[in-house]
Amino acid sequence: MEKFTTHTGVGVPLRRSNVDTDQIIPAVYLKRITRTGFEDALFAAWRGDADFILNKDEYKNGSVLVAGPDFGTGSSREHAVWALKDYGFKVVIASRFADIFRGNSGKQGLLAAVVSQENIELLWKLLDAEPGKQITVSLEDRTVTCGELTVPFEIDDYVRWRLMEGLDDIGLTLQHEEDITAFEGTRAGWRPQTLPAKHLPSVHIEAARPVDA
Amino acid sequence: MGTTLAEKLWDNHLVRKGEDGAPDLIYIDLHMCHEVTSPQAFEGLRLAGRQVRRPDLTIATEDHNTPTLDIDLPIADETSRKQVNKLRENAAEFGIRIHSLGDADQGIVHVVGPQLGLTMPGMTVVCGDSHTSTHGAFGSLAFGIGTSEVEHVLATQTLPLKPFKTMAINVNGTLPKGSTAKDIILAIIAKIGTGGGQGYVLEYRGDAIRALSMEARMTICNMSIEAGARAGIIAPDETTFDYVKGRPHAPEGADWDEAVEFWRTLVTDDDAVFDAEVDLDANDLEPFITWGTNPGQGLPLSASVPNPEDFADEAEREAAANALEYMGLTPGTPFREIPVDTVFLGSCTNGRIEDLRAAAAILKGRTKAEGVRLLVVPGSARVRLQAEAEGLDTIFKDFGAEWRNAGCSMCLGMNPDQLRPQERSASTSNRNFEGRQGKGGRTHLVSPLVAAATAVRGTLSSPDDLVDAPAALV
Numbered sequence: 086m087e088k089f090t091t092h093t094g095v096g097v098p099l100r101r102s103n104v105d106t107d108q109i110i111p112a113v114y115l116k117r118i119t120r121t122g123f124e125d126a127l128f129a130a131w132r133g134d135a136d137f138i139l140n141k142d143e144y145k146n147g148s149v150l151v152a153g154p155d156f157g158t159g160s161s162r163e164h165a166v167w168a169l170k171d172y173g174f175k176v177v178i179a180s181r182f183a184d185i186f187r188g189n190s191g192k193q194g195l196l197a198a199v200v201s202q203e204n205i206e207l208l209w210k211l212l213d214a215e216p217g218k219q220i221t222v223s224l225e226d227r228t229v230t231c232g233e234l235t236v237p238f239e240i241d242d243y244v245r246w247r248l249m250e251g252l253d254d255i256g257l258t259l260q261h262e263e264d265i266t267a268f269e270g271t272r273a274g275w276r277p278q279t280l281p282a283k284h285l286p287s288v289h290i291e292a293a294r295p296v297d298a
Numbered sequence: 299m300g301t302t303l304a305e306k307l308w309d310n311h312l313v314r315k316g317e318d319g320a321p322d323l324i325y326i327d328l329h330m331c332h333e334v335t336s337p338q339a340f341e342g343l344r345l346a347g348r349q350v351r352r353p354d355l356t357i358a359t360e361d362h363n364t365p366t367l368d369i370d371l372p373i374a375d376e377t378s379r380k381q382v383n384k385l386r387e388n389a390a391e392f393g394i395r396i397h398s399l400g401d402a403d404q405g406i407v408h409v410v411g412p413q414l415g416l417t418m419p420g421m422t423v424v425c426g427d428s429h430t431s432t433h434g435a436f437g438s439l440a441f442g443i444g445t446s447e448v449e450h451v452l453a454t455q456t457l458p459l460k461p462f463k464t465m466a467i468n469v470n471g472t473l474p475k476g477s478t479a480k481d482i483i484l485a486i487i488a489k490i491g492t493g494g495g496q497g498y499v500l501e502y503r504g505d506a507i508r509a510l511s512m513e514a515r516m517t518i519c520n521m522s523i524e525a526g527a528r529a530g531i532i533a534p535d536e537t538t539f540d541y542v543k544g545r546p547h548a549p550e551g552a553d554w555d556e557a558v559e560f561w562r563t564l565v566t567d568d569d570a571v572f573d574a575e576v577d578l579d580a581n582d583l584e585p586f587i588t589w590g591t592n593p594g595q596g597l598p599l600s601a602s603v604p605n606p607e608d609f610a611d612e613a614e615r616e617a618a619a620n621a622l623e624y625m626g627l628t629p630g631t632p633f634r635e636i637p638v639d640t641v642f643l644g645s646c647t648n649g650r651i652e653d654l655r656a657a658a659a660i661l662k663g664r665t666k667a668e669g670v671r672l673l674v675v676p677g678s679a680r681v682r683l684q685a686e687a688e689g690l691d692t693i694f695k696d697f698g699a700e701w702r703n704a705g706c707s708m709c710l711g712m713n714p715d716q717l718r719p720q721e722r723s724a725s726t727s728n729r730n731f732e733g734r735q736g737k738g739g740r741t742h743l744v745s746p747l748v749a750a751a752t753a754v755r756g757t758l759s760s761p762d763d764l765v766d767a768p769a770a771l772v
Contacts, residue, residue: 101620102613103492103592107731112712116363116377118337118384130733153613155493158526158592159731160710161428162335163444181493184528185428189444241460242319254446255346258454261314261323265351265456268313268325275549275557276327277416279395280354283546284414288402290679292370293702 086194088251089224092175094148096220096231097138098212102153106186109157109165123164124171139172143217151208151220152179157186157197166193176222178229178238180205191244192254198222198238200229207234224249300567302464303533304499307439307564311422313456321458327421327438329451330407331358331394333385334712335426339449340388350392351455357416358389358396361406363712366675366702369399378713392452405678405704408432408646412516413680415545419534419561424451429646429728431522435515436542437534437564439499442523462499462528463573466566470504471580476761478656479514480648480726480745482506482578483521484586488596490576495527498574501566502532506580512541513652520647521728524593533565585760587633588730588743590621595730597633599748599760605629624732625740626720633758636742640671640723641753642735643746644702645709648726649677651684653746658690660750660761666698667756673715674699675707699753711736724752 114126131137138144150169156179157165166189169177177195180202190197200208211231212218221230224245228235247254258265301309314323329352336358343350350356363378373379382399389396397403403410408429411417423433423440426448433440447457467486487494500522507515515532522530539558542548549557588596589603595618597604606618606629622629627636643649643657654676666672674694676682682704685691691701708715709727717723717739726749730741742758751759 102617105592105729105731107710107729107734111733111737112362112710115334115712116375116381118341118381120338120341130737155496155526158492159428159523159729161426161442161444163338163426163446166444181496183493183526184496185442185444189446192444192446243316243321243460246319254458255348255450255453258323258450258456258458262454264314264323265325265454269455272325273556273560275553276421277418277547277549278354279328279357279416279547282395284403285546285680286402288683290369290400290402290404290682290703292400293367293700295367296700 086251086253089194089196089248091221091223091225092148093219093221094175095144095146095217096149096151096208096212097144097147098209099138099150099152100209103155103158104152105159106157106162106165107159110162110168115162115164120167121171123168127168127172141216146173148173149176149178149220149222150174151205151212152177154179154181154202156182158183161185163189163193166190166195170195178205178208191248194248196222196224196248198229198240200236200238204236207236300570302566302570302572303437303501303531303564304439304462304464307420307422308461310420321460323456324422324459325456326424326451327355328411328416328423329356330411330425331356331448332361332407332427333381334362335445336388336448337381337384338445339452340392342449343452348453350394350452353393355455356394356452358385358394359404359407359410360385360399362706362710364399364705365713366705366707366715369703375714402679402683405680406646406649406706408520409650409677409681412436413545413678415542415547418542418548419538420564424457428523429520431530432516432520432646434519434522434529434531435512436538437531437561439529439531441529463497465495465498465500465574465576466572467500467502467576467578468504469502469506469578469580471506473506473580473583476747477583477585478745478747479510479517481583481586482580483518484588484593484596484743485583486578487521487525487593489578490525492524492592492594493526495522495525498527500525500527500530502530507532508535511652512537513650516650517647521593524728534561585745585748587748587758589625589627589633590618591624591730591732593728593730593743595621599633599758601633603627603629603631603633634763636758637722637756638670638724638752638758639721640673640717641749642673642708642723642725642727643749644673644675644677644707645727646677647728648746649675649681651681653726654681654685654690657746657750658693660747661697661753662693664697664754666753670753670756672697672699672753673702673708675702676704678704708735710734724749724758
């Protein structure tokens with residue numbers, strides 16, 4: 086994972102609350118088995134509308150999304166983070182994030198910065214007044230700067246440290262493999278195991294057929 | 299001071315306490331996989347040269363984009379077929395148990411786990427699917443994870459996690475006839491909002507919850523995520539033990555006794571303190587529906603389409619106006635006058651045998667409203683077999699419904715079961731997001747009883763609206 090210290094890029098005001106992951110990337114795009122190449126899927130339904138913000142020239146190269154509260158709600162799909170990253174976003178700013186989305190972001194190096202709704206309104210005004218205006222996000226100082234305005238953001242200390250160091254979670258956990266093995270030794274014998282598989286007798290399942298409407 | 303059930307489950311699975319702000323390392327008892335959120339995780343393992351640590355605590359099913367017709371033929375959609383084939387290849391390569399299309403144990407992952415007896419009290423259960431919260435109904439800590447975390451669990455059987463806050467949802471009183479677990483959870487979400495549960499594990503408590511069957515409890519825990527919560531739990535009791543006993547993977551003999559003894563300790567202590575509490579009176583409940591494009595935009599069926607101007611909060615007002623435009627609704631229209639094109643009965647929320655029985659009891663001997671399509675999709679192949687053994691399939695087919703094979707189907711429209719643009723549905727599923735059931739589709743979330751009555755009348759309806767109320771509800 087790339088180290089994240091500071092980023093400067095075009096701010097995109099997305100004046101919507103409750104932007105769920107079905108809006109960020111509709112389910113039809115989840116059938117791919119690769120980890121990259123989701124840029125075309127980002128906000129796919131809205132991008133069909135010529136007035137949608139990312140269809141305006143000033144915002145096409147946006148990399149800092151400034152969104153309304155409860156961003157990333159709904160489905161756990163990590164594809165939402167991949168789509169934002171593949172499009173070029175490095176930072177999403179909102180006053181509240183859904184838990185799973187925020188967790189997924191941290192693991193993929195997308196910074197989810199929590200800024201008060203009051204300050205988001207100020208950022209929106211600045212970005213609307215001067216479309217294409219740049220925003221600087223400093224993870225080191227935990228600040229968002231847009232022109233003369235500098236506002237603080239919140240982020241979990243541990244996530245911040247991992248982003249700044251660019252560390253991989255699995256590698257960190259495997260440093261404690263002995264603890265995992267020791268814990269496994271204490272688990273009760275009746276805890277269920279999927280293997281060997283147990284189930285009711287196998288039965289033929291009749292395939293449903295299309296009916297004429 | 300005592301501890302809450304969620305805290306006990308946490309402590310029971312603590313491998314290592316985090317130091318200096320690092321998260322705790324939590325052991326995972328059961329990891330379920332499906333075709334959509336796992337391919338990139340397996341790819342990650344392969345690239346790093348890692349193995350699956352505990353294939354014996356892992357299970358895979360095919361559900362999200364599998365067809366519900368012609369399941370014995372190759373999957374017509376090429377990308378769906380590729381994704382399903384990839385899961386089969388990954389399961390074979392890493393030694394993971396898989397229940398594929400056509401197998402009697404195939405079905406929606408959250409229906410399959412409990413029915414095999416793999417879900418039981420006192421566990422940690424994860425899956426790359428937000429509705430994993432379903433398994434919390436057994437008194438387990440169960441939550442959805444992203445693909446990176448899927449890879450993490452495959453490689454280590456643990457997850458680094460920060461403790462959740464706890465919220466008690468107290469539902470007391472007696473649920474009136476015609477109201478269901480679905481109405482309870484829709485009312486809770488409308489009350490606390492789609493962000494109200496963020497950072498919390500919700501523990502559903504009170505005599506109205508105690509009175510529910512296991513399947514009804516699963517419906518409630520299933521939709522915890524729609525309130526933004528990480529998980530929902532219900533303390534196990536005799537109802538839980540009775541449900542688990544005798545299932546294929548349930549403990550037996552002395553193991554059973556030992557397990558039950560442990561499970562009985564899984565309750566919130568009387569002197570424990572929750573970070574937040576919410577009360578709901580079950581006596582006041584009536585059939586609930588959603589009118590907007592998030593699950594928090596819900597009202598009783600007896601109400602009318604709200605006027606955005608009536609919302610005090612600016613963000614809510616804007617959200618309501620956007621939602622009504624998308625939904626094609628006019629403020630003031632009584633919900634009961636809204637005509638519906640498609641009724642979907644199924645999903646991990648309401649695709650279990652009790653849901654099918656409840657709907658069939660209403661549909662029996664009645665005829666479908668003209669022009670309405672009713673899609674009945676069992677949550678699993680076993681649910682389908684059970685329904686057929688009880689003759690429910692005949693009731694559905696006589697009514698004019700389409701009786702399908704198991705899967706997620708129209709809940710999220712990844713397979714061919716989709717709404718057309720502007721088509722309106724009454725759906726027993728869990729999300730009414732824009733385009734969720736098909737591009738431009740308009741979704742009203744409802745209980746199985748409302749779904750059935752709607753299919754009879756053609757407009758959003760409850761069983762009370764039917765001229766001759768069925769005996770089962772009197």
